[in-house]
Amino acid sequence: MAYVNNYVAPPATDALAEWEKVKEQVLDPKVAYDLNFCYPVGELENDRVKLTPFVPAIHLKDWFQLSKDHGDLYRFMPFGPFDSEDAVGAWIEQRIHKDPGNVLFIILDKASQKIAGALGVLSTTRERMSTEIGFVMILPEFRRSHVTTNAVGLLFHWLLDDEKDGGLGLNRVQWQAHASNAPSVRAAERLGFRNEGTEKWQRVLVKGKEGREGVKERATFNGVGRDSVVLAICWDEWNDGGRQKVDGMMAYVKHSS
Template sequence: MSNDSDSYDQNFCYPLPKALENDRVKLVPFVPSIHAKEFFDLSSKYSEVYEYLPWGPFKDQDDFESVFEERFRQNPTWMLFAVFDKTKPSEAFGEDGALAGAMGYINSMPVNLATEIGAVIVFPPFQRTHVASNAVGLMLQYALNTPGEGGLGLRRIVWQANYLNKASINLAQRLKFQLEGILRWDRVLPANLGKELAGNGRGVRAKDPKPDCVGRDTAMLSLCWDDWESGAEEHLAAEMARTK
């Protein structure tokens, strides 16, 4: 397992450690040969995790790996992590724990010292537990801490969510992301993936070029370095330490 991971070219624009982890969760760069089968099996069992995402569910593992290759592997501004719950035993991944989901840095902009946390999937057995807050927390700590503290020293972290996805918005705000606004008609959702209920509820005009594709309104939130140094870092640490 480690040899496959070590030799896999992640093609990401920021430097990364081999893992982001604490005593509860562990995030490692997603490597299809290691993680894809288990991830696809779980996401097929819990297909509702794709309700608000602009891609998925997938018809088979090859379909998933094709989307992963296009969106993450070939795009140096995107990096997907496999998320493990270290408190749960796992035959598949040993001491790493149970595969709890995935999330990534996306739409990264090194020239502007910015990135976005997105593609957030936490499987239902791990929802409303320590997993989401700790996994997102580790990503925030690495992104916002200065290089002298072992981080990237970024200035701005973005969080975008379908405006209907209250759970995602609530998680971001609980971790001190600030709502900047709602982007109206921000996305065209694909017609062939059953995303109609994730649309903004407003019909498209006559002669629209994509009449069968609903539109998405997007909540835009951010957490910036000055928020981080004005109390958000300490608040996050408390959230990550919560046991209830």
Template sequence: MSQVEGLHDANFCYPLPASLESERVALTPFIPAEHAQLFIDEARPFPELFKYLPFGPFSDAADFTTNHFDPVVRDNKGNVLFAIYDKTRAAPRAQRDAGMATPQGKFAGIIGCIKSSPENLVTEIGCIVILPAFQRTHVASNAVGILLHYALDTAPDGLGLRRVVWQANELNVPSVCLAQRMGFVLEGILRWDRVLPAGRPGNGIDLRDGDPRTKCPGRNTAMLGLTWDDWEHEWREKVNEIMARMSTP
């Protein structure tokens, strides 16, 4: 697997192909000039998509690029973001004509590999936003499955990593359930793991007097992991079966 040429928006620590695909879903590295406005247009009507995320919602493409993509993704070698395309649905003609969508299909959201460490042969699947029209379809399972193959398969098809991490707000039951369905094992709950922005769902525990950030709730984080031996002995085959299941949008 060789590093894609000319991908100026990517600064990832692992080799990054131009696309990663299953039969029904394609992931392409997120390039703000091509994808930021598309993402904002599709996500803006649904601010609830960011309920359990540490970022967003965003006012416009410039807000997303300046305050999230540039500092979190472009400037961090451990992080990369992908645009998700549902290959079973054609992109709207207006998007195709404007060059805002690739021929793979209809834009369905974003997903990333984050906190990656070549030294420890690990990455984390995160920054997942699946647009409402594609929830409870094949899109999420295929997007996650594609990244599991990318991370845990050995060369030349994959990176040969030893571990993939999944972290979620303990209250985000759909995220935890998706991870477990794809083979991740719940390894523990990290109590008071993060300070969240004001207004986000916290752990429900009142803060003590004198807390430095009284308006910002605390998050308990569910920590899950999928390792290379889990993958080789059982979960590669199971994930392939899940990705192949048909669903009705």
């Protein structure tokens, strides 16, 4: 039996060039921004923080100005730091907007009315009923505060609560951390994620990022390898005490701050 394999790899794209094609429309405040996410999405809030979808016409300039002097935000990220608003816009267009499984949120601190950070809901699939919380970037002023607990807690309720209770009713929410990023692993475990182990050489990062250097025998390897710690919380764990734990943490942070 004859067979063929006609696959042709798609050409590499120039993210900045692609951004220039859509930039004018995306940054026009009179044009509604299409989030292109696979589930209905809106603002999430309690009395401490508000999560609002990242809309470039509203948030791009402010986020770049607030984050540009804090390169540590991107130390363990597979992207950044960025040297211009256009670089941030190009990344959001290519990495977030074009993938219907991804949506990025800005975190607003209600007490100060300041942007406290950003975080994403990633790799979401209806078929698997799963998603990931990632790209968590908290600005220095709001670290070790109520922000992360409340922001992730709001996402938990949206993602894991039953549909009859206003949630999406997903089965699994994942968290991945660079194996060297111990604070991220601790934060996830504190919030109720269970450590499922470390995936070695899980992804390839660009040179200059922290990770494993390539070996001479692998001539095609042109970058840095990343080991990732994978953690998750599932619907049954959420219903079996996880929700109460997170709600208690949110209430405690509120009381103690």
